[in-house]
Amino acid sequence: MKTDILIVGSGCSGLYCALQLPQEKQIMVITKSDLESNDSFLAQGGMCMLKSEDDYDSYFEDTMRAGHYENDKKSVEIMIRSSVDVVKDLIGYGVDFERDENGELLFTREGAHSAKRILFHEDITGKEITSKLLAEAKKRENITLYPYTRLVDLICQENDCYGAVLRMENGSLEKVYAEQTVLACGGIGGLYRHSTNFRHLTGDALALAIRHGVELKDINYVQVHPTTFYSEKEEDRSFLISESVRGEGAKLYDKNGNRFVDELLPRDLLTEKIHEQMKKDGTMHVWEDLRTIPEHELRTHFPNIVAHCQEMGYDVTKECIPVVPAQHYFMGGIRVDHVSHTSMDHLYAVGETACNGVHGRNRLASNSLLESLVFAKRAAEDMQAKQPEKNAGRRADVVSNASLVRYEDMTAFEEENRRLVQEAIRQADEADSKRKAG
Secondary structure (H helix, E strand, O other): OEEEEEEEOOOHHHHHHHHHOOOOOOEEEEOOOOOOOOHHHHOOOOEEOOOOHHHHHHHHHHHHHHOOOOOOHHHHHHHHHHHHHHHHHHHHOOOOOOEOOOOOEOOEOOOOOOOOOEEOOOOOHHHHHHHHHHHHHHHOOOEEEEOOOEEEEEEEOOOEEEEEEEEOOOOOEEEEEEEEEEEOOOOOHHHOOOEOOOOOOOOHHHHHHHHHOOOEEOOOOEEEEEEEEOOOOOOOOOEEOOHHHHHOOOEEEOOOOOEOOOOOOOHHHHHHHHHHHHHHHOOOOEEEEOOOOOHHHHHHHOHHHHHHHHHOOOOOOOOOEEEEEEEEEEOOEEEOOOOOEOOOEOEEEOHHHEEOOOOOOOOOOOOHHHHHHHHHHHHHHHHHHOOOOOOHHHHHHHHHOOOOHHHOOHHHHHHHHHHHHHHHHHHHHHHHHHHHHO
């Protein structure tokens, strides 16, 4: 098989990257599940935008503060400055952000934000954005979508990526030659017992990066979302109770119904406070009170949260709901520069798979969709600026001659992938602990 661009992942970053590439380029987009089972579809709260130059300094500071000032300042600047351009693109694709009675874009606020700067669509902003990107991608004759197709391995030589080995929907192994490969594989939630992520997101790209010596960054920077609906069933994916709910006034209570924390603390600090309270109370969860929000606003702004709680036996207009922290987002990943290029030639990484340093140690609420889109577009622009490959024939030969023998036992190969990522995170944690102790 041969393509100009191979994109691994059908979330917002992968799709947006594909849509930003020239239509004369043949683009292959693969995903290991169906086209909609990615965390972009799950994003509830919203997406940040720079409303005016007056808000730039405070937005920049909010992002840096949430990230414990470990953020890459240039990445933060690029993300904020590019936000209006991205929003214009999305509206052009038909994304329906909420508007006020005058037709102006409506903004909300979430934890650790000093101002209202978050665009939203009900409480399914990620689904609204990604579904419109997917619909647009399906219209493009140069974009071919392959669901249930897994990235098995990268085909590379001397720090140069030539393509990939794929497990197709019918179970066959195929080698694909690509001029450029983009990893948009999502996060690592499938490695954790409690996570808001889809279970099949297991850090595949990170494992392959480790196998092939591609540089990683902040591999142990894993964000826990402080409020997910508590379920006793271990197989349940943790349902996220959006930060926007607290931004609109929801409160957190201990087992006795007493408020114990500032609900708008950054996620990592709020998570610590909740865990402390759970330990103090000897409980598996704390309580969140949405009754502080007018019922009409609850049902119009957060209909899916209201519906899920109802399914679980809770009427949010009459009673509190049980919530608990769960793994939610991965700030670390494959190290990339400001155009999303990795340390390996002809290999890019975007979205949650990548780490350009924009989030630092902890992500500010509703920066994930924006960051994914901004740097996906920059990857597309960088690929577009590349000169035609002079050694295409030799590169294609490397792919055709690649052996598939090592993939006969895929169970063992995938188990080793999980172990590699988990071990890398453990080692990074140990190194951080030693630095703090020293």
